[in-house]
């Protein structure tokens with residue numbers, strides 16, 4: 033049985049949980065308590081050598097890095113989150129790359145400040161806000177044409193943004209998101225999926 037080591041509140045773990053839910057795969061979840069520093073203990077570092085979460089052990093096949101894990105699990109699952117042809121899959125990769133390089137690190141500044149109460153310099157938040165706004169403006173352009181980031185179907189690209197939107201919506205980043213009506217409509221659509229509601233403990 034697939035073993036997942038992570039934390040249900042962790043953004044990176046949530047990408048994996050959502051992938052598992054959407055692709056209908058059973059797993060055994062070992063909760064790593066970040067508050068107690070368990071992620072830095074040898075037990076977790078055996079699975080995740082950087083002392084973070086998540087990691088998996090799939091019948092002896094061990095790996096870490098949330099996006100890589102999500103891609104691997106998607107390969108194995110039913111109802112794959114990589115629909116369509118080569119062009120659609122290339123767009124999925126494009127959007128995951130934007131999330132990794134432009135979006136999540138900036139969205140996390142708001143999460144640190146307002147959710148985790150780890151004070152950020154005002155200039156840091158301002159720069160993060162501008163970066164988020166830029167990404168949302170590019171998303172908006174795409175989402176005026178198609179309901180999901182990579183086209184007409186929900187995909188791994190959407191999954192990768194969801195954990196950051198979920199927390200971001202509880203912070204002033206929400207006001208940035210709200211400038212973009214198609215982004216807001218997309219968020220309403222993806223966040224009300226029963227799978228996501230379960231992942232975030234709302235169902």
Ligand SMILES: N[C@@H](CCC(=O)N[C@@H](CS)C(=O)NCC(=O)O)C(=O)O
Nearest residue numbers: 042043044045084085086097098099
């Ligand atoms: N690139 C890694 C990042 C993992 C990561 O930063 N996880 C966070 C939780 S979302 C964590 O473990 N933070 C604790 C720490 O870095 O000490 C991935 O995608 O899995």
